[in-house]
Amino acid sequence: MSRVLIVGAAGMIGAKLTVRLLAAPRLGGAAVDEVMLADVVAPTAPVAAPFKVTTQAVDLAAPGALDGLVASRPDIIFHLAAIVSGEAEADFDKGYRVNLDGTRQLFEAIRHVGGGYRPRVVFTSSIAVFGAPFPEAIDDEFFQTPLTSYGTQKAIGELLLADYTRRGFMDGVGIRLPTICVRPGKANKAASGFFSGIIREPLAGQEALLPVSENVRHWFASPRAAISFLIHAAGIDGAKLGDRRNLNMPGVSATVGEEIAALRKVAGEAVARRVRPGPDATIARIVAGWPSNFDASRATALGFRADASFEDIVRAHIADELGGTWVH
Amino acid sequence: MSRVLIVGAAGMIGAKLTVRLLAAPRLGGAAVDEVMLADVVAPTAPVAAPFKVTTQAVDLAAPGALDGLVASRPDIIFHLAAIVSGEAEADFDKGYRVNLDGTRQLFEAIRHVGGGYRPRVVFTSSIAVFGAPFPEAIDDEFFQTPLTSYGTQKAIGELLLADYTRRGFMDGVGIRLPTICVRPGKANKAASGFFSGIIREPLAGQEALLPVSENVRHWFASPRAAISFLIHAAGIDGAKLGDRRNLNMPGVSATVGEEIAALRKVAGEAVARRVRPGPDATIARIVAGWPSNFDASRATALGFRADASFEDIVRAHIADELGGTWVH
Numbered sequence: 265m266s267r268v269l270i271v272g273a274a275g276m277i278g279a280k281l282t283v284r285l286l287a288a289p290r291l292g293g294a295a296v297d298e299v300m301l302a303d304v305v306a307p308t309a310p311v312a313a314p315f316k317v318t319t320q321a322v323d324l325a326a327p328g329a330l331d332g333l334v335a336s337r338p339d340i341i342f343h344l345a346a347i348v349s350g351e352a353e354a355d356f357d358k359g360y361r362v363n364l365d366g367t368r369q370l371f372e373a374i375r376h377v378g379g380g381y382r383p384r385v386v387f388t389s390s391i392a393v394f395g396a397p398f399p400e401a402i403d404d405e406f407f408q409t410p411l412t413s414y415g416t417q418k419a420i421g422e423l424l425l426a427d428y429t430r431r432g433f434m435d436g437v438g439i440r441l442p443t444i445c446v447r448p449g450k451a452n453k454a455a456s457g458f459f460s461g462i463i464r465e466p467l468a469g470q471e472a473l474l475p476v477s478e479n480v481r482h483w484f485a486s487p488r489a490a491i492s493f494l495i496h497a498a499g500i501d502g503a504k505l506g507d508r509r510n511l512n513m514p515g516v517s518a519t520v521g522e523e524i525a526a527l528r529k530v531a532g533e534a535v536a537r538r539v540r541p542g543p544d545a546t547i548a549r550i551v552a553g554w555p556s557n558f559d560a561s562r563a564t565a566l567g568f569r570a571d572a573s574f575e576d577i578v579r580a581h582i583a584d585e586l587g588g589t590w591v592h
Numbered sequence: 593m594s595r596v597l598i599v600g601a602a603g604m605i606g607a608k609l610t611v612r613l614l615a616a617p618r619l620g621g622a623a624v625d626e627v628m629l630a631d632v633v634a635p636t637a638p639v640a641a642p643f644k645v646t647t648q649a650v651d652l653a654a655p656g657a658l659d660g661l662v663a664s665r666p667d668i669i670f671h672l673a674a675i676v677s678g679e680a681e682a683d684f685d686k687g688y689r690v691n692l693d694g695t696r697q698l699f700e701a702i703r704h705v706g707g708g709y710r711p712r713v714v715f716t717s718s719i720a721v722f723g724a725p726f727p728e729a730i731d732d733e734f735f736q737t738p739l740t741s742y743g744t745q746k747a748i749g750e751l752l753l754a755d756y757t758r759r760g761f762m763d764g765v766g767i768r769l770p771t772i773c774v775r776p777g778k779a780n781k782a783a784s785g786f787f788s789g790i791i792r793e794p795l796a797g798q799e800a801l802l803p804v805s806e807n808v809r810h811w812f813a814s815p816r817a818a819i820s821f822l823i824h825a826a827g828i829d830g831a832k833l834g835d836r837r838n839l840n841m842p843g844v845s846a847t848v849g850e851e852i853a854a855l856r857k858v859a860g861e862a863v864a865r866r867v868r869p870g871p872d873a874t875i876a877r878i879v880a881g882w883p884s885n886f887d888a889s890r891a892t893a894l895g896f897r898a899d900a901s902f903e904d905i906v907r908a909h910i911a912d913e914l915g916g917t918w919v920h
Contacts, residue, residue, distance in 0.1 A: 356759065395835060399733075407735045409754065409836050416755040420748050426737065427744040431684065507723060508737050 272345030292499030324366035363417035442515030469591030473542025478521035600673030620827030652694035691745035770843035797919030801870025806849035
């Protein structure tokens, strides 16, 4: 039997992870018998669940905020909570307070439980820990030179995770997620939003503006693949990771042109024609500093599996978010 | 005219940096007209100096400890203070409190001065940010996977330095020092102590025990070279560094056997014979996880200069610490 704490449970990934556990309540070979959902606003509890569910509103960065939940000794802790990239860049103090201090406080709470407590901690990091210029494909030993405060905070979280693990306080796995695509819901103002928007909006019958050249290449995983990474990370044998606890996740490297071609192939020409040029020099400049391709050999050898193609990413969106159909 | 703050001024490097400034009171092309010496115990003020000297005892990790010194707007800040590797491993809280919180508080104090204040900050990092297994030579893009809490704290300091610099709060340069050899003074219990001890003790007429095989290779710089790195880093054009503010310093890669051969060549067979085998499995195991060789192309291109050979390292010790002679 396994007790699970999800920190950041109200976000897109947290909500999908919860749904996945409801459908298949097992982690690392053990049945899940309790899930604690925590976020800055109390997550919505599922109506019916095959395990005990509790929800709690906590400010991750408030001193002692997570002490009570952690003291109940969950076996598996997913740490998904973060101030996102744009906000961490706009509000320097808030980004450091939540993404650095909050992460450290969670790890400290775990350390102070004592009595041999050593939970599996799955931490969602990001490819934002890397900064241009890049090699053709970023391998497992490429260095961390983030070009955002968010990326800096994630890189620090990774270092703490590895040290707290090495010291025996927890059994951490950090996973650097590719850009999630197709992100469901409304368009947002994130600079990366168009990567999803040019698939999501046309499938919903709306036009989408493309702010960059079709040659721009980026690194993607579907929400479905991202959840599979979390589930796999929860169950992986820590001994196989040794002291190198942070992993580039596999993904799909695709240009924007390849995204549109996949949309055309899956949903037809009329849908693909809803993507219109809308050049934006600011977005183009930001995106030019982002990674475009990885050699994720280590994660692949450890059993993490990416989407097979960008077409599969489009199909996953249609199946998981649109009930299997779209606006033709 | 240039005003200088040295944080960690009472340590070996800080004291030697002070002596160097007394002898040649210029940094980055400007005359030094004030030096503020700070450490956890008040550093000793020099008897006579060609510039104003103030000394202050500060606990780097105490909230606001450095605010007053930083508010006086020094042009150049050397941040040399740290809990050393062995102590940071033995006392987890103290290491994080000083090496992480203290560094962050210094950077925050700088950020909060405001009014366009943007000092050059030279931060001494360490090759302890790297962890085995290693390539044959660690290049400028090899990743940080420290295997000690000290290395973790230094790697975090590097990330903060780069982000605070990118955000325009300061103009930081992080330099990863090789193992300093020959470290003057008494033998200590650091696992790395023997690298210096097998040169220093024989030159002083004493026997020295060698705890590892003569095949063990490591990466060295003399105290003299380390001070030259600090001086060069204080004056380097930040624009040449771009966003990658942390640099592997050049050094001398030598095996223990090559160390002894250099000692023999410089000081003679009788001195070299004072090194005796004294195998220590614990030390051998620790040292096996340390870097042994670097390709420091970037720092070399930026004008940092290492010792020319291990013989030069031995000669520098004899010249700088022993008045040009030794016990034959």
